[in-house]
Amino acid sequence: MKAPRCWIEIYNPDTQEPVAVRWTDILDVSVENTLYLAADSFEIVLRNDQLLSDWLRKEQEIRIWLGYVKNASEWDKSELTHVFTGKIDGVRPNFNMQMTVQLLGRDYSAPLLDSEFNLAFAERTSSQIAQILAEKRGLTPKITDTEVIIEKDLYQDKKEWEVLQALADREGFVCYVTKEKELYFGPRSDDDETVVAELKYRQKEKSNVISINFDDSMVGVINKVVVRHWVGKHKRLVEAEDHNQDLIDKYGEKVRIVYDSKAKTDELAKAQATKRLKEWSRAVVTADEVRVVGDPAISAEKMVDIEGCGRFDGKYYIDRVRHVYQKSEGYLCELNITSQRPDSAAQYRQDLYNYQEKKA
Template identity: 55%
Template structure:
């Protein structure tokens, strides 16, 4: 029978398996950093060796022989840095490490006015170089509107520019900053979750079909030309507004392609069509599945009218020697880029700051 295993590599050195008590790796949507939390034995004063900003790589998986296995048997899931070291001396001697991936410095840093008069791709390239990331950037031609970047962190700016260009932006475990169109492989189903009867259940899932977070009004804005003439248009889903007791749920979008009021109206109607749809969500867990990654697709079977394909918007892989390995996850029936209110809520409420 296969056994779950993990490797925690710090500055190129593997922490001994016998010193690992538990590891928890949280993989989220692009607006937030992936993060890890590991608890280790500290009998040999590992806490004296660890330092903030040390590079961390994490591998998860199952091995055929739990007594003889290597890194090649596992899947590389995370690369980042240590944010904090927390040794505890009462009772058992343990040390806890916390950290985030390489998007974290961009999340922590305010955007600089020095990057004005650049295209979206040029800004992505500049920020890649600033943080030692390999740029995987698709070229763009239009100069980015500085109003889009005001009072934002660098990562928020990159995400806003990606939305503007119809791109996605993320940092990979190989320390690449990807800024470009979504890949076709993102539409492939990477896991199947079953609820088909005795012996065929491989997960626990709870669904939620509600109107929480739905937008009933969208306003599109753009400042045009050197004089920054405001172009603005709004559209409202009247039936949804009535169903919500007249309470306006508005989202404001800055769109550089909205050169006229008519175009602004067109973009507003397009966004509202997506954001005013009811979103079905779910949360659950299964045995450790290292293939499950945020924004990828899973197929849920045997759940009545809720059977179908869903997108992962948060995944947590954990391995604890006290209670085994599992994968916890949240799902949505709309791609999280389309259900943008969920992305923004995640960033606002769960931003990883250590």
């Protein structure tokens, strides 16, 4: 039987070389992944008998691997999956009955979230602005070129991350920072449609689901879709919409505006609006606080396939996931899922903000 394991490396600020944390010092690890909304984050608790806290500092780079090993006595990180790269934001030693130190931190999107956009105004495209910010933050740019010059008011008085997300919305792109320290600014990857895990409830020896609480409701149903795009150097607006009048009459108008770079003509915009309306006007099925056996392949916006839950079986998108490793309890994943794909960064963020308010 494979054993859950965690590997942590923290970079020496003087040599910039990674130093592995001793396996015996790792007590608790939590890594939260949610695209677009905020930086990925972590919390770690380590034994501090050897005063690790004297060496640990804010801004040190940290990398985390999770997974399972065949031999619990002899193993190395090559058997695990790299799930996080970021920096330490806080070091909290606790000198009590047991000496421990807690580490808190975020991934490399954190500086973009914390910093005001202050580039001097010049005529630039979305991709040029993304390129500048990637270089400024030491990130490898993975950027798709764009052509339209962006008006100044789109990036005045905003955080750098807000600017990037607004530009991505405008181009019909997504934008995020990877664990390889890359800034991705471009179309969705086809990999987002890949099922990364099969979640099985009461399927004998194949079972890996601990609990799922489904919510089947009309909350989140969209009955009007507007598709927009600006074409050419003069930014001619292309716009079309489609709506479901029956649902509007029953529940009031619920509009989603989509910026889609593929909508280069009125006809294409109309086709996109009709396609998205058909998908989004269905009732949304969600599940919060899904608890499953830990799997490092599970990540935000990928898909899982559920079996054993009757009519709720099927494929779902992952809104967010929290990987939790505890020396005493093992490795679990806690995730939120939805039957509808979050189709734009703006809507994705809004859906999650609404979720947070609902849980408050």
